[in-house]
Amino acid sequence: MRALTIRQPWAGAIAHQNKRVENRSWNLPAKHEGARILIHAGAQLDPDAQVYGPHLGVHGAVVAVATVTGCHYSEDGTCCGPWGFENAYHWTLDDVTALDTPVPAKGALGFWNPPDDVLAAVRAQTTLETL
Template sequence: MTSPLSAPDTIRGITIKQPWTACILAGAKTIENRPRLWSWRGWVLLHAGQRIDRPALRVPLVARTIRGRDLTTGAVIGIARLVDCHQDPEGSEPCTPWAQDGTWHLVIEDAQELPLPVPAAGQLGPWKPTEDLLGRVFQQLPDFRP
């Protein structure tokens, strides 16, 4: 069965270290910091990378957000829409408490957590998921409509 989003260029994957992926899926973190501009807009699979950002676990904002949540790694654990990418103007307040100075902020909306993690390998930058991976993800989201 072919996924409704399986046509080329309809969806990408993004790999994010934990606990940041969990913060996005908790609904608290609505941006992802990246070193350069991303032109991609649309649906992205949220892939939790293999590594956990251990120092981030001691940040109070993060610790409160992830309390009681699993920190799955090496798997697609959700889906979201990437709607914008911007930098905060120099000298201005950050757009959210999650924003890091000097980085590009990927603006994320409509984050949905998968019922079960789907093991997968990710990579840096936006990546194209395989048909098989998309099928395994969308099998868990029968009512999903882009």
């Protein structure tokens, strides 16, 4: 299973606020479509974001598990409701499961392989057999 680091507040919004699109400047590699991934809240905050909530204070930890269901490019951003950015690839997410307790982990750029202890800690909080 791979993980994807996402800046706060976006990782928290995926886990707790029904955000089901991740905006990226690059197209989703085809091999990741349909894959279960870990959502990792990065250490850096997006300074332009205007989303708030108590869960947004989590940094450097896995906060959810999700399935990447597809990707499309949007010029105007309106296709994905209030979460879609213009001139961005929209990676669509489904089956999001927020973790009750964030699992500390060091993130990386792009998709990355979480260590076994992180996977075990996530697995302990979920009923998902695919981890």
